Amino acid sequence: MKPERSIAPLFWLLFGAGGMLAALFGPALVILTGIMAPQGWGLPADFADYRRALAFTQHPLGKLVLLGVIALFFWHGAERIFLTLKDMRAGNLTVLRLLTYGVAALLSAATLALLLLIGF
Amino acid sequence: MSETPQAALAKTIELRVLRYCPSKDGEPSFGTFRVPYTDDMSVLQALQSVKAEQDGSLAFRWSCRMAVCGSCGMMINGTPKLACNTFLRELAPGPVTVEPLANFPIERDLVISVGEFVKKIESIHPYIIPKQPKRVEDGTYRQTPGQMAAYEPFSDCINCMLCYAACPQFGANPDFIGPAAMALLQRYNGDSRDGGQRQRLDQIHGENGVWSCTAVGECSEVCPKHVDPANAVNQNKSNSAFDFLLRFLRREDQP
Amino acid sequence: MSEQRPFRRPQPADWWARPPYLAYTLRELTGVAVALYGAILLAGLICLWLGPDAYAAYRQALASPWSLAVHGLLLAAVVWHAVTWFEILPKTMPRIILGGKALPQPAMTAVTTAFAAVCSIALIAFVVWWGRP
Numbered sequence: 001m002k003p004e005r006s007i008a009p010l011f012w013l014l015f016g017a018g019g020m021l022a023a024l025f026g027p028a029l030v031i032l033t034g035i036m037a038p039q040g041w042g043l044p045a046d047f048a049d050y051r052r053a054l055a056f057t058q059h060p061l062g063k064l065v066l067l068g069v070i071a072l073f074f075w076h077g078a079e080r081i082f083l084t085l086k087d088m089r090a091g092n093l094t095v096l097r098l099l100t101y102g103v104a105a106l107l108s109a110a111t112l113a114l115l116l117l118i119g120f
Numbered sequence: 121m122s123e124t125p126q127a128a129l130a131k132t133i134e135l136r137v138l139r140y141c142p143s144k145d146g147e148p149s150f151g152t153f154r155v156p157y158t159d160d161m162s163v164l165q166a167l168q169s170v171k172a173e174q175d176g177s178l179a180f181r182w183s184c185r186m187a188v189c190g191s192c193g194m195m196i197n198g199t200p201k202l203a204c205n206t207f208l209r210e211l212a213p214g215p216v217t218v219e220p221l222a223n224f225p226i227e228r229d230l231v232i233s234v235g236e237f238v239k240k241i242e243s244i245h246p247y248i249i250p251k252q253p254k255r256v257e258d259g260t261y262r263q264t265p266g267q268m269a270a271y272e273p274f275s276d277c278i279n280c281m282l283c284y285a286a287c288p289q290f291g292a293n294p295d296f297i298g299p300a301a302m303a304l305l306q307r308y309n310g311d312s313r314d315g316g317q318r319q320r321l322d323q324i325h326g327e328n329g330v331w332s333c334t335a336v337g338e339c340s341e342v343c344p345k346h347v348d349p350a351n352a353v354n355q356n357k358s359n360s361a362f363d364f365l366l367r368f369l370r371r372e373d374q375p
Numbered sequence: 376m377s378e379q380r381p382f383r384r385p386q387p388a389d390w391w392a393r394p395p396y397l398a399y400t401l402r403e404l405t406g407v408a409v410a411l412y413g414a415i416l417l418a419g420l421i422c423l424w425l426g427p428d429a430y431a432a433y434r435q436a437l438a439s440p441w442s443l444a445v446h447g448l449l450l451a452a453v454v455w456h457a458v459t460w461f462e463i464l465p466k467t468m469p470r471i472i473l474g475g476k477a478l479p480q481p482a483m484t485a486v487t488t489a490f491a492a493v494c495s496i497a498l499i500a501f502v503v504w505w506g507r508p
Contacts, residue, residue, distance in 0.1 A: 073413030
């Protein structure tokens with residue numbers, strides 16, 4: 001008698017992709033966008049100005065990078081937060097899934113929509 | 121009763137042992153024993169000393185006294201350990217808290233229920249499923265040292281269940297197939313003689329299979345035989361995930 | 376046979392906060408930092424879409440001491456994520472047999488962690504080069 005197949009692999013693969021991306025490039029991304037660019041350390045003060053940011057975001061490769069990083073980071077966080085809340089017995093599992101996976105799905109869709117709305 | 125000079129100087133250590141007799145007690149409670157000990161004594165020997173000289177009703181499993189049979193697993197100061205392999209000299213001055221293995225129902229004193237664990241072991245086809253039918257006339261299988269190295273550590277499991285006591289996901293979900301059953305599964309899946317990966321994958325692709333595991337890793341930390349069950353469980357997450365994606369590409373008759 | 380009445384001890388509700396599980400819980404909580412950083416990027420994307428004024432306000436907020444402190448904490452968490460990620464990584468892989476023996480897991484962790492450091496340094500170097508005046 002075969003046990004029923006779980007859908008968990010889907011979320012695990014998304015968690016893994018996001019986790020690998022965050023492990024390889026996360027530190028650099030946080031340093032670049034959160035410390036160096038805003039403070040003007042190692043980068044010109046106008047590095048992330050409107051013109052440049054718009055150009056990056058309108059470029060197809062820029063869109064791919066932003067969608068990949070933002071969406072995968074949300075899915076990675078969602079899986080870990082869901083499992084931790086489950087460990088802590090924080091509540092009904094369906095509610096916890098909506099609050100984590102549901103929000104990640106929403107925000108991923110929002111990111112895609114914004115990237116398309118911002119144009120090419 | 122006269123004492124020899126040696127006995128008068130004997131070190132003693134206090135053991136706090138969780139007791140439970142189903143016909144007498146509503147719930148478990150601690151009993152304490154003071155045990156004379158020498159530096160070479162294990163916790164198992166201390167329990168045997170208690171049973172022989174203080175309370176013959178103390179119930180606990182043991183057999184080989186040398187960490188190969190897997191019988192004497194118990195919680196010693198809150199950590200799953202083999203009692204025969206845990207020494208009083210390292211726990212001195214005590215007190216030493218001895219409890220039955222965590223996450224299992226207590227039958228009596230330090231004896232826990234094993235039946236469900238045995239069913240899990242049996243559920244993963246724990247035998248070589250040959251890739252092709254093989255006649256005796258074809259001779260023996262041959263294996264290189266490298267092929268053996270691929271599965272040998274998983275074959276070292278002595279079924280002591282310390283890994284189940286350490287696993288909080290098994291603690292939360294008693295139906296989780298668990299580390300040792302997965303180690304045995306990988307012992308066969310990784311064996312070059314075996315072709316049963318498909319059947320075993322079907323047993324572990326559910327919520328109570330690999331997907332109850334969250335890679336805590338304590339199972340491998342407490343294993344007295346360095347089996348690394350965490351590796352067995354987590355590498356099969358990859359197998360299960362790829363099977364999840366690629367199953368529609370498989371024909372009905374193909375593994 | 377004497378009476379059989381197995382007794383189930385309940386799992387402590389706070390098991391995740393006690394050793395040895397606390398380290399595991401802290402490792403999992405680095406996922407919050409990863410998601411939070413994603414949210415900061417999304418906020419920037421929203422402001423960019425809203426227009427130059429909104430985006431200028433976003434940049435100003437990022438330049439504040441508060442933001443610097445938050446990003447410092449996020450950096451620590453993301454680095455901890457990376458370190459613990461490569462500690463678990465060997466567990467998710469089948470044993471690699473080279474020359475008849477299995478590759479030791481600590482060696483795999485050391486190599487992959489070093490590779491990650493190289494990746495991040497390379498990305499910073501590339502962006503600095505791209506942004507040079």
